[in-house]
Amino acid sequence: MKKVSWGTGIVILISGFLLLTLGMVVFAFSQRVDLVEKNYYEKELGFQKHIDSQTNALSLKTPVAYTAKGFEMRITIPLTETGKIAQGKVAFYKPSDSRSDLLFPLSTDSTGLFTISLIGKPLGIWKVSVEWKSGDPAIEYYSDKQFRLTASGIEPY
Numbered sequence: 678m679k680k681v682s683w684g685t686g687i688v689i690l691i692s693g694f695l696l697l698t699l700g701m702v703v704f705a706f707s708q709r710v711d712l713v714e715k716n717y718y719e720k721e722l723g724f725q726k727h728i729d730s731q732t733n734a735l736s737l738k739t740p741v742a743y744t745a746k747g748f749e750m751r752i753t754i755p756l757t758e759t760g761k762i763a764q765g766k767v768a769f770y771k772p773s774d775s776r777s778d779l780l781f782p783l784s785t786d787s788t789g790l791f792t793i794s795l796i797g798k799p800l801g802i803w804k805v806s807v808e809w810k811s812g813d814p815a816i817e818y819y820s821d822k823q824f825r826l827t828a829s830g831i832e833p834y
Contacts (some may be wrong), residue, residue, distance in 0.1 A: 711775040730819035741820040745831035748796045756789040765809025783809050800826050
């Protein structure tokens, strides 16, 4: 068996190191990164507005109610205090997979009830957030709640 010269050994060592580094770079760039918001910088600039809308919702005498029956999420907004909803949205955020996120326009019945079925959605931890404007002048409200979606239905988290 022939001995490898020290020059050839150094070339093999450096080549191996470069291949390992290149492999790690390819692996790192192929990983998915799920951000809470795609435009998080713009959201950060308006964060005080978000805090104010949360405070508005917390100051309601009757809080926003989140109830679950099986796979059905029911959100009740106190229309008697906030007035008719001018516009709003309901967002379901799944921290482990942003591809599963859901967004719906907020449309309630005359009692302030919004109902959504989560049958067939991925199991795990979810966060539901409700944003709406109502009144004249328009007051903004924000409320959220975390829950766990299991094989038997929605459970508190």
